[in-house]
Amino acid sequence: MKVDDFSYELPEELIxxxxxxxxxxxxxxxxxxxxxxxxxxxxxxxxxYLNEGDxxxxxxxxxLPARLFGRKFSTGTQIEVLLxxxxxxxxxxxxxxxxxxxxxxxxxxxGDGRLLGKTLDYTEFGGRLMKFSYSGNFDExxxxxxxxxxxxxIHEKPADPGRYQTVYxxxxxxxxxxxxxxxxxxxxxxxxxxxxxxxxxxxxxxGLGTFRPVKAEHVEEHQMHxxxxxxxxxxxxxxNQKKAEGKRVIAxxxxxxxxxxxxxxxxxxxxxxxxxxDIFIFPGYEFKVIDALVTNFHLPRSTLLMLVSAFAxxxxxLKAYQQAVEKKYHFFSFGDAMFII
Numbered sequence: 001m002k003v004d005d006f007s008y009e010l011p012e013e014l015i016x017x018x019x020x021x022x023x024x025x026x027x028x029x030x031x032x033x034x035x036x037x038x039x040x041x042x043x044x045x046x047x048x049y050l051n052e053g054d055x056x057x058x059x060x061x062x063x064l065p066a067r068l069f070g071r072k073f074s075t076g077t078q079i080e081v082l083l084x085x086x087x088x089x090x091x092x093x094x095x096x097x098x099x100x101x102x103x104x105x106x107x108x109x110x111g112d113g114r115l116l117g118k119t120l121d122y123t124e125f126g127g128r129l130m131k132f133s134y135s136g137n138f139d140e141x142x143x144x145x146x147x148x149x150x151x152x153x154i155h156e157k158p159a160d161p162g163r164y165q166t167v168y169x170x171x172x173x174x175x176x177x178x179x180x181x182x183x184x185x186x187x188x189x190x191x192x193x194x195x196x197x198x199x200x201x202x203x204x205x206x207g208l209g210t211f212r213p214v215k216a217e218h219v220e221e222h223q224m225h226x227x228x229x230x231x232x233x234x235x236x237x238x239x240n241q242k243k244a245e246g247k248r249v250i251a252x253x254x255x256x257x258x259x260x261x262x263x264x265x266x267x268x269x270x271x272x273x274x275x276x277x278d279i280f281i282f283p284g285y286e287f288k289v290i291d292a293l294v295t296n297f298h299l300p301r302s303t304l305l306m307l308v309s310a311f312a313x314x315x316x317x318l319k320a321y322q323q324a325v326e327k328k329y330h331f332f333s334f335g336d337a338m339f340i341i
Contacts, residue, residue: 001219001283006309007300008321016330017156019163023185027329027336029320036316038323043183043337046294052196053247055239056294059178059255060201062169065146070110070117077101079108081117082149083142084127084175084207085228090138091120095127095208102128111145125208125225139172149175151333164333173205173228179296179333180253200238204229204255204277214301219282224303226276229259233272236263239289240270248291254304257281257311260289282306283314293340297324297331312340 020026024044031038041048050056066083079102082095094117096102108117114134121129134141148161158164166181168189189199208225216222239260242249251257262277264270268288280303293311298304309317320338329336 003214003216003219003222003301005314006219006302006305006318008318008325010300010325010331014325014328014331014335015153016332016334016336017154018158019182019334020330023163023167023183024188026183028183029324029329029336029338031312031316031320031338031340033312033316033340036313036319038320040327044188046339047188047191047195047197049339049341050192050195050197050250051248053198053242053245054250055198055200055242055247056192056250056252057200057202057235057239057256057260058166058168058181058184058252059204059259060166060168060170061174061178061203061205061255062172063148063165063174063177063206064172065142065148066175067147067149068110068115068142068145069147070108070115072101073107073109081108081110081130082175083146085173085205087129090132092130092132093123093127093208094130099126111141115141115145125212127208151176153332154334158334168201170201171203171205171230173203174207176206177333178204178206178253178255180294180337182334183294183337184252198238198242200235202229202231202235202256202259204259206255209303214303219306222280222303224278224280226278227255227258228274228276229262230274231259231263231270231272236270236272243268243289249289250292250294251290252294254293254295254298254307257290257293257307261285261287264288280306281310283310285310287311295338295340296333297321297329297335297338299332308338308340 028043068081080097084093106119207227262279
């Protein structure tokens with residue numbers, strides 16, 4: 001299977017540069033998996049497609065202000081550092097730019113010395129291992145010195161940085177938002193509860209996989225970057241109960257999909273778990289847990305486009321994307337949404 005099979009033409013002006021004025025006013029494309037039928041709604045209309053007893057599973061990961069700007073001790077050259085994940089106490093996997101200027105032993109100062117970083121090693125995917133030293137609380141220093149790491153295709157910082165967080169974000173650790181959840185508001189979540197639609201939460205910290213392009217010619221040759229997840233016993237039992245009752249389990253986002261499918265047994269049974277997953281879902285994969293999927297519109301040739309193609313069928317997805325282009329939907333992180341049922 002070739003990566004080029006997941007290409008499509010996207011005019012640059014359809015890449016959303018800012019969120020909709022109101023979260024739940026984004027457009028929503030409903031894609032029926034069996035028939036390929038497409039409907040066009042507003043996101044708040046999703047409630048009409050959810051039934052009493054359905055369970056929405058959401059990712060409560062919170063985006064770190066993970067982009068840091070510092071200077072090399074030796075030359076004063078500005079270096080950009082993107083925190084990816086903490087491997088052990090104060091030792092982080094990071095991306096650096098310009099990479100050619102950051103070798104093993106390079107020392108970088110952030111915030112006039114409030115935070116110091118020293119490069120320990122190279123990583124498998126072109127990053128660095130960096131040890132940080134500081135006085136005080138690391139999270140507080142990062143909050144003060146760091147910036148939200150917006151994707152490279154977004155050229156404007158949002159007036160309200162909180163719009164790049166879900167309203168239920170709780171557990172710090174992502175370098176990109178689980179964007180399918182950006183459309184939910186407290187009011188919409190309340191209305192879902194009133195209709196008897198359940199919600200459950202897990203955590204997957206979005207990492208390098210979001211930024212890393214697929215460079216292989218064939219899909220099967222691509223290797224995913226591992227991301228950290230946590231699934232509680234309460235959430236696992238609730239999902240198992242819904243499946244046993246024949247109710248729908250609906251993943252809000254590809255991060256939720258990957259987490260549930262990585263943890264589930266062959267029979268789709270979940271148990272409490274935490275750790276790292278590099279599961280790569282592409283056409284041919286047999287889904288064990290999820291029955292429907294809320295997602296955004298994804299980049300051409302991306303692993304996320306491959307995942308939704310595995311769920312709904314490549315031809316149906318590409319046809320839906322073509323219609324979204326023709327109807328001038330907004331794409332990617334701040335863009336519109338799709339509900340695959």
